[in-house]
Amino acid sequence: MIRPQLEEFMRRMAPKSVAIIPGAHDTRRSNDTHYRFRQDSDFFYLTGFEEPDSIAVIRAETDPKYTMFVRPRDPEREIWDGRRAGVEGAKSEFGAHEAFPIAEFGAKLEGYLDGADVLYYRLGMDRELDETIIKEISRMRGWNRKPIHPPQTIVDPATIIHEMRVVKSADELEIMQTAADIAAEAHCEAMKAVRPGMREYQIEALIEQVFRRHGAAAPAYTSIVGAGANATVLHYINNDGELRDGDLLLVDAGAEYKGYASDITRTYPINGRFSQAQREIYDLVLKAQMECVEMVRPGVTHDQLKQHSIEVLTEGMLELGLLEGKTEEIIKEKKYEKFYMHGLGHMLGIDVHDVGRYYFGKESRALEPGVVMTVEPGLYIAPDTKDVPEKYLGIGVRIEDDVLCTNNGPRVLTTKVPKQAQEIEDLISRR
Numbered sequence: 517m518i519r520p521q522l523e524e525f526m527r528r529m530a531p532k533s534v535a536i537i538p539g540a541h542d543t544r545r546s547n548d549t550h551y552r553f554r555q556d557s558d559f560f561y562l563t564g565f566e567e568p569d570s571i572a573v574i575r576a577e578t579d580p581k582y583t584m585f586v587r588p589r590d591p592e593r594e595i596w597d598g599r600r601a602g603v604e605g606a607k608s609e610f611g612a613h614e615a616f617p618i619a620e621f622g623a624k625l626e627g628y629l630d631g632a633d634v635l636y637y638r639l640g641m642d643r644e645l646d647e648t649i650i651k652e653i654s655r656m657r658g659w660n661r662k663p664i665h666p667p668q669t670i671v672d673p674a675t676i677i678h679e680m681r682v683v684k685s686a687d688e689l690e691i692m693q694t695a696a697d698i699a700a701e702a703h704c705e706a707m708k709a710v711r712p713g714m715r716e717y718q719i720e721a722l723i724e725q726v727f728r729r730h731g732a733a734a735p736a737y738t739s740i741v742g743a744g745a746n747a748t749v750l751h752y753i754n755n756d757g758e759l760r761d762g763d764l765l766l767v768d769a770g771a772e773y774k775g776y777a778s779d780i781t782r783t784y785p786i787n788g789r790f791s792q793a794q795r796e797i798y799d800l801v802l803k804a805q806m807e808c809v810e811m812v813r814p815g816v817t818h819d820q821l822k823q824h825s826i827e828v829l830t831e832g833m834l835e836l837g838l839l840e841g842k843t844e845e846i847i848k849e850k851k852y853e854k855f856y857m858h859g860l861g862h863m864l865g866i867d868v869h870d871v872g873r874y875y876f877g878k879e880s881r882a883l884e885p886g887v888v889m890t891v892e893p894g895l896y897i898a899p900d901t902k903d904v905p906e907k908y909l910g911i912g913v914r915i916e917d918d919v920l921c922t923n924n925g926p927r928v929l930t931t932k933v934p935k936q937a938q939e940i941e942d943l944i945s946r947r
């Protein structure tokens with residue numbers, strides 16, 4: 517009943533410790549309307565509980581080990597806002613050993629802190645709760661002539677949880693494959709629908725329609741739909757421009773399904789045919805992308821992947837006349853950053869930019885089986901760039917897949933959406 521990841525977290529906790537893991541709150545959008553609720557990622561990972569205003573208290577050695585504080589049942593509020601699991605549901609549906617109304621947390625806090633040497637609590641995320649906990653510890657310290665012992669050490673639970681989240685279980689991978697499949701289908705539908713005269717938001721709407729049709733909660737991040745020079749703006753989200761004949765369209769969109777993200781980018785010609793110049797840039801990015809995907813294996817570091825993409829793109833840009841000089845010098849002086857200014861990719865999971873360390877000291881993290889990462893090189897030639905062949909101005913290309921590292925090499929979760937230029941042209945022409 518308890519999630520396996522919560523059991524594993526308990527195994528990794530220090531002796532004589534307690535963890536306080538809060539969920540998220542509703543976020544006000546304007547006046548009395550709120551954003552659709554999304555649970556805090558760490559809280560969701562451990563508990564699977566999707567209601568706001570909850571706190572999990574976890575103790576590895578004391579029974580009961582897993583206590584939940586939740587919003588109590590409230591027939592009146594539930595008429596407006598929907599069903600709550602309540603105290604009973606937290607136990608019967610979510611496996612808590614005991615549960616209480618959230619309003620009782622403050623009064624019970626001393627009991628959890630007393631005798632724990634280590635408190636796992638992530639400071640700086642929830643100021644009100646920080647205040648409650650710090651005040652309680654401070655109050656308990658004042659009683660040093662009584663047998664009351666507040667924690668001596670506060671440790672960020674992310675040191676355990678985020679490292680666990682880096683390696684995905686079989687159950688998580690199954691969900692992530694579905695999230696990837698949904699996004700792949702959405703991208704294919706967008707390719708089939710694209711034509712000159714449309715607006716970017718029509719593509720955005722079409723993509724997100726497919727997400728919701730398959731039960732995805734929402735996009736995993738604000739979809740990027742950039743036509744023509746808008747594709748050279750990395751975080752372009754206005755999505756209100758026109759799709760013009762002869763331009764490329766860059767679409768970066770992923771679905772959040774059962775709490776897990778997918779993250780796909782494809783770039784394709786609005787009229788269905790790449791021009792010669794577009795094709796040159798596209799094929800160069802694709803070469804870098806495919807070679808880096810092939811490198812996704814245990815032991816390879818994030819830095820090695822990025823470095824390889826830099827080398828391939830730099831050599832290609834020299835051939836195309838986008839850069840001038842010697843390869844080594846361009847790389848040393850980072851001159852490629854004029855056109856390739858972001859990382860090669862990132863880990864993917866409950867968060868689109870998922871948690872986990874990329875460096876241990878100065879050492880780049882090595883991949884291991886069960887890690888899912890994006891591989892997403894790109895080239896962006898802003899329309900006002902000086903000293904580059906005019907035919908390349910205003911071209912932005914990124915190609916992004918989600919790749920699982922396995923002992924048998926890379927497993928691409930997003931193969932269902934084409935990326936070879938010819939395959940893309942074929943798919944667009946089949947509309």
Ligand code: GLY
Binds near residue numbers: 737868916
């Ligand atoms: N869409 C965010 C990213 O690709 O990292």
Ligand code: MN
Binds near residue numbers: 768769780916
């Ligand atoms: Mn993306």
Ligand code: MN
Binds near residue numbers: 862892
């Ligand atoms: Mn990405």
